[in-house]
């Protein structure tokens with residue numbers, strides 16, 4: 001099938017590449033000349049495990065092309081995916097400028113019956129708005145469907161190719177048939193394709209992310225309480241997760257959720273609520289808890305050291321989670337800004353996000369070539385992202401390199417008993433603060 005994907009960002013690239021891999025003829029389009037030139041030359045602008053290899057193979061075999069010519073790509077395609085960015089707008093709602101501009105251009109370009117599928121996370125009712133644009137401007141019949149993505153960064157290819165579910169909100173059988181055909185290679189009976197109306201499909205995306213964010217904030221609240229009452233959040237997590245109604249995934253307390261989806265989508269859903277006169281109290285609390293949680297380690301550091309000025313801090317992990325170089329809404333930034341703001345010196349290390357961080361933080365921090373260099377002479381180490389290489393370091397070496405053996409473990413990567421034995425002061429999430437160093 002001929003497919004066009006508008007927006008060669010994270011979602012667009014993954015979608016286009018996976019659809020090419022399943023045998024479709026895909027054109028990925030973007031307005032950014034530099035990005036398209038780089039992609040044509042084989043350079044991938046984001047870090048995502050396995051993506052580079054898949055892009056190269058499909059491009060070489062002629063199923064995947066990159067271009068800036070939206071009109072041509074949309075004119076040839078049977079399905080046009082909209083995967084342009086929806087940044088946070090003024091009132092917290094998703095900013096639809098890019099989506100609507102692309103929709104206008106698609107409307108001017110279609111030559112035959114086309115399905116326009118929105119992949120971007122857009123407020124409920126957006127597919128209907130785009131349908132109106134098509135009806136006003138397009139010379140051919142167009143069905144607009146909502147087809148939200150549920151890709152986790154770091155596992156996006158797996159999520160696309162073996163999805164828990166595919167959600168398609170469509171008004172006509174014709175559009176449903178085409179979407180079913182496109183997704184057939186990825187869905188089996190146990191991985192359903194769920195057909196519904198566009199508004200429900202749009203809501204599924206927001207409600208899913210809001211529910212996951214709620215789970216994390218709930219667990220973070222429980223963790224704070226565990227610290228106070230002398231319970232261990234790690235035991236509590238295991239005990240809760242064993243109940244199949246609760247389940248284990250997404251129950252890890254930490255230093256707050258970040259990334260390009262949860263913070264933005266929670267805000268956008270709150271904005272939708274406000275627009276309709278509904279106060280989503282629970283979701284407001286989720287957001288508030290997350291803001292508090294992002295400051296947790298800093299508060300503890302101040303409690304531990306008193307003043308931070310003149311002290312040196314090592315930071316392990318910059319990306320908002322492992323296996324990505326994405327720094328959007330990353331709790332690391334809050335930690336680093338807090339330490340700098342209080343006069344501390346910061347030495348950072350991340351396996352893949354250093355380049356991006358350099359552009360954001362410039363000369364204000366020291367970029368260490370490895371985890372051990374980051375803790376040299378440090379008064380404390382902050383573990384901010386749970387990369388697997390941070391789970392089993394040579395802790396004796398870490399201790400020798402540091403000025404004082406204090407660890408703020410924002411992801412509970414270390415075992416408290418082992419840390420105590422090694423003589424570290426180990427602050428973890430959801431565990432009572434430790435006694436003084438031995």
Ligand code: UDX
Pocket residue numbers: 149150151152153154209212216249250251252253254255256257258259260261262320321
């Ligand atoms: C998320 C959704 O999972 C995905 O379905 C959606 O389409 C986009 O948003 P992503 O942002 O890539 O994906 O990351 P995810 O793995 O969901 O993690 C989000 C945040 O929650 C991260 O900051 C992570 O560290 C945090 N988290 C996750 C926790 O603090 N505890 C957990 O138990 C799980």
